[in-house]
Amino acid sequence: MSKASLSFGASTENLPIIRHFVQTHLRAKVPSSVLLNQITVAVEELCANSILHGNAENPQKELRLELHVQKHTLHIYLYDPAPPYDLHAYPSEPTLLRAGTNRPGGFGIYLIRRLIDRIDVRKCKGGSSVYHMVKQLPHEGGS
């Protein structure tokens, strides 16, 4: 099993660092550039939600991202000091988000649901949370 972790403050300034971390660690394991981008987007969306909404862009709040690759399964963990939010309390179709608003919202959660096989969140002692996303990776040689 391979593991990698990254700690970062809750600032959107860190989004490029998060993307670079994901792509550097997974490039050799995910040969398709479209799939690698999909995973990168899903991870960034999860982190951006925590940065912007859970931690109100307070860079003093520290989050930790872990990537675990076990055979052909990618496990992504985000340790967030903020309480968890309801991952399923958003519209299931992005077009619904346009009605009556001048600013779309919920795109990030929608993308995570489309790009990742499974996501759940666990509330921890002290009110923090751990988000866990799972994605099956293609076997080498496409089998």
Next chain:
Amino acid sequence: MQVEVLSGTTDTNLQVALTGELDALTAPKLYENLNRLLQEHPNTRKIILNCRGLTYLSSAGAGILLMSIDNLAPKGISLELKDVTPEVYNILDLLGLTKLMPVNHV
């Protein structure tokens, strides 16, 4: 994120090259830049964003494009994306934006 007006721009067609990554950090800057360019080119009827150099798009970037479509349409201005990379096209398509505006991929 860099926004550059291209030489093919006419009185009514504003051609703009996007270079870099469009995320929660840079998306508001794109929106500001497009509004500024529209003030400088008041007769614009169509904005063509050349996305060959756009290497990444998150939901925040897609949200700004959607907001631009919604704000521009009542003014009779259309938005079109050109030379989008396969990675960025995939995300636009998942979000349904390829049905809302012309998107041409490389």
